[in-house]
Amino acid sequence: MKCSCVVTSKTAIGALALLACLTAGTVSTTASSGHFASLDERIQGSQRVVIASARSVNASWRENAYGDRLIVSHVLLDVEETLKGPATSNAIWMDLEGGTLDGFTLVVSDLPTVRPGERGVFFLDQDESGVNTPHLRGQGILKLDDNNIVTGSSLRVGDIRIAAQARH
Amino acid sequence: MKSFITSRFFAGAVCTVVVLSALTARVKSYATVGHAWGTSQVVYYVNPSNLFVSNAAAISAFQTAAAAWHDQTGANIQLVYGGTTNGSSLTLNGKNEMFFRNDGSSYIGETYWWYDGTGHLVDADMVLHEGYTYFAGSGCSNGVYIEDVAVHEFGHVLGLAHSGVPGATMQPSMPSYCDTTQLSLESDDISGIQSLYPGSASSQLPAAPSGLAVATNPTSPSSSLVASWSDNANDANGFRIERSYDGANFSALAQLGQNARTYTDSSLTPGLTYYYRVSAFNNSGNSGYSNVAWGQTQSTSTNNAPTISIGSPSNNSSYAAGTLISFSASALDTEDGNITSSLRWTSNIDGQIGTGGSFSRTLSSGTHIITLSVTDSGGLSGSTQLSVTVAATTTTTPPPPSSPQTGPTLTVRAYKVKGNQTVDLSWSGLSGSSVDVYRNSAVVSTTANDGAATDSINKKGGGSYTYKVCESGTSTCTNTASATF
Numbered sequence: 001m002k003c004s005c006v007v008t009s010k011t012a013i014g015a016l017a018l019l020a021c022l023t024a025g026t027v028s029t030t031a032s033s034g035h036f037a038s039l040d041e042r043i044q045g046s047q048r049v050v051i052a053s054a055r056s057v058n059a060s061w062r063e064n065a066y067g068d069r070l071i072v073s074h075v076l077l078d079v080e081e082t083l084k085g086p087a088t089s090n091a092i093w094m095d096l097e098g099g100t101l102d103g104f105t106l107v108v109s110d111l112p113t114v115r116p117g118e119r120g121v122f123f124l125d126q127d128e129s130g131v132n133t134p135h136l137r138g139q140g141i142l143k144l145d146d147n148n149i150v151t152g153s154s155l156r157v158g159d160i161r162i163a164a165q166a167r168h
Numbered sequence: 169m170k171s172f173i174t175s176r177f178f179a180g181a182v183c184t185v186v187v188l189s190a191l192t193a194r195v196k197s198y199a200t201v202g203h204a205w206g207t208s209q210v211v212y213y214v215n216p217s218n219l220f221v222s223n224a225a226a227i228s229a230f231q232t233a234a235a236a237w238h239d240q241t242g243a244n245i246q247l248v249y250g251g252t253t254n255g256s257s258l259t260l261n262g263k264n265e266m267f268f269r270n271d272g273s274s275y276i277g278e279t280y281w282w283y284d285g286t287g288h289l290v291d292a293d294m295v296l297h298e299g300y301t302y303f304a305g306s307g308c309s310n311g312v313y314i315e316d317v318a319v320h321e322f323g324h325v326l327g328l329a330h331s332g333v334p335g336a337t338m339q340p341s342m343p344s345y346c347d348t349t350q351l352s353l354e355s356d357d358i359s360g361i362q363s364l365y366p367g368s369a370s371s372q373l374p375a376a377p378s379g380l381a382v383a384t385n386p387t388s389p390s391s392s393l394v395a396s397w398s399d400n401a402n403d404a405n406g407f408r409i410e411r412s413y414d415g416a417n418f419s420a421l422a423q424l425g426q427n428a429r430t431y432t433d434s435s436l437t438p439g440l441t442y443y444y445r446v447s448a449f450n451n452s453g454n455s456g457y458s459n460v461a462w463g464q465t466q467s468t469s470t471n472n473a474p475t476i477s478i479g480s481p482s483n484n485s486s487y488a489a490g491t492l493i494s495f496s497a498s499a500l501d502t503e504d505g506n507i508t509s510s511l512r513w514t515s516n517i518d519g520q521i522g523t524g525g526s527f528s529r530t531l532s533s534g535t536h537i538i539t540l541s542v543t544d545s546g547g548l549s550g551s552t553q554l555s556v557t558v559a560a561t562t563t564t565t566p567p568p569p570s571s572p573q574t575g576p577t578l579t580v581r582a583y584k585v586k587g588n589q590t591v592d593l594s595w596s597g598l599s600g601s602s603v604d605v606y607r608n609s610a611v612v613s614t615t616a617n618d619g620a621a622t623d624s625i626n627k628k629g630g631g632s633y634t635y636k637v638c639e640s641g642t643s644t645c646t647n648t649a650s651a652t653f
Contacts, residue, residue, distance in 0.1 A: 066258075068257050069260065097280075103284060106281075107201050109277075109281075109330075
């Protein structure tokens with residue numbers, strides 16, 4: 001199957017093509033179906049999108065309503081740029097299941113680990129108590145390499161920025 | 169974790185696929201977290217409670233998924249089913265628990281695993297979210313096969329992270345609803361698990377068969393099933409097929425040659441479900457098992473038990489001893505019609521007392537529980553019971569000592585012949601050839617001692633007479649009896 005859309009272009013034409021593709025993608029998908037969400041869905045579904053770096057990570061034991069007793073990492077993010085949502089602070093907190101504490105490390109299959117210094121695009125949801133968590137679990141964190149490319153993909157942070165501006 | 173790239177996604181937005189390809193480009197091969205179990209056997213427990221399939225089917229599906237990581241890879245690791253658990257929380261408790269949770273999550277499954285300061289995995293829990301409809305083995309429609317997602321999650325349990333290789337079981341997305349491809353590990357998955365658990369001599373074992381399917385045998389659908397499978401080994405000497413009635417407890421069924429790819433199981437009971445699994449073997453031993461598959465023989469037409477209606481005697485009826493009792497009943501069967509002639513009557517006292525719909529006979533004294541039973545051509549029986557009481561046989565009460573009647577006895581019967589008074593006399597106990605008949609203490613005749621005589625009184629109207637009979641010429645007499653007109 002060959003597609004006429006190209007997403008790696010840095011040109012305006014390429015960006016427009018990307019947006020067209022993203023828009024087309026939303027026609028036939030829903031955010032609640034549990035599938036691998038498109039970039040557009042992640043932008044639209046999250047409350048806040050930021051480009052940020054992890055300044056610190058502190059783990060603690062947490063117990064939830066299901067009786068799960070988990071290690072949860074409390075990540076302080078230094079915000080470089082807000083692509084969606086309130087740009088009210090240069091630093092925000094994000095909670096992420098998994099981490100190391102008391103000699104044990106918890107790994108969650110659908111969540112990445114975030115270490116101090118790591119940089120990425122964070123699609124965030126905020127609960128009633130103001131705690132930020134990644135939107136759609138691990139799909140809400142796209143780590144960036146030194147070239148501003150999403151790790152393991154060809155997607156550039158500029159493409160995400162354009163998409164966010166188009167949808168925001 | 170497993171999530172979906174749905175078919176809607178493919179069908180509706182070709183361009184989006186490209187965006188996703190950029191976003192989730194899979195150029196990376198298998199990944200691990202760098203930690204493995206410090207043992208070659210990892211025991212897991214299943215909490216099979218779920219909204220969709222039977223507990224047995226759920227357990228079987230988990231077992232099928234777990235077996236893949238050893239049977240298809242030769243890796244020196246084995247997931248061992250430890251039994252069921254009530255656990256349903258993700259907790260570091262040293263017990264690897266697999267369970268379902270109806271929590272509204274949009275994900276299919278997740279695994280939480282723990283390692284300690286030595287770098288060894290120490291706990292792994294798997295949760296399958298019931299926002300999706302689960303199936304096991306077959307029959308999937310817009311849902312997920314437990315074994316198909318569990319095999320991915322078991323990869324996490326063993327320390328594998330997500331792979332970027334298309335088609336790999338450890339790729340994070342499932343291809344579609346009702347996918348079954350995950351159960352077949354790709355070379356990338358095998359490389360990953362072997363990197364964590366390098367193969368041992370077990371790698372000389374044949375690869376496990378896969379794709380086991382069971383279908384009814386068209387030539388005898390009510391009593392025969394046909395199992396078929398794919399051979400994944402080039403070094404198998406043959407196959408062994410096992411059968412189960414519950415999907416959990418299997419028994420050996422047959423050993424087959426190396427060219428066998430099907431097996432016909434005959435002489436089965438109509439309408440029952442049978443589960444099967446197959447393994448290959450060679451000189452090194454047995455492979456792991458294939459997936460578990462099941463089939464159901466067709467039900468034969470429904471057979472109904474016959475019904476019985478009793479005419480007589482009535483329940484709880486009573487009869488004098490020696491009474492000839494009439495027995496009647498009828499039996500009807502939906503399939504066989506009138507089967508009254510097959511009725512069988514038994515008494516708990518006299519045993520079988522008759523057959524068929526009508527007969528008469530006496531019963532022994534006592535309270536009888538009469539059972540009527542009949543069996544139709546399909547082997548179903550109907551029965552009913554009633555109680556009949558037969559009085560004890562009358563016994564002669566000995567006369568009281570004050571009026572002994574131990575000697576000769578006489579009975580009389582008074583009647584009239586054309587108006588004339590006539591008396592029949594019957595006696596016993598007298599000896600001698602002749603007797604004297606006394607009426608009102610006077611001999612009225614001497615006759616043969618044959619036990620009977622008739623006294624014809626040439627008189628009409630009423631009156632009363634006393635009789636006795638004595639041995640002729642002696643005082644040996646009967647009692648005195650009265651005849652009244």
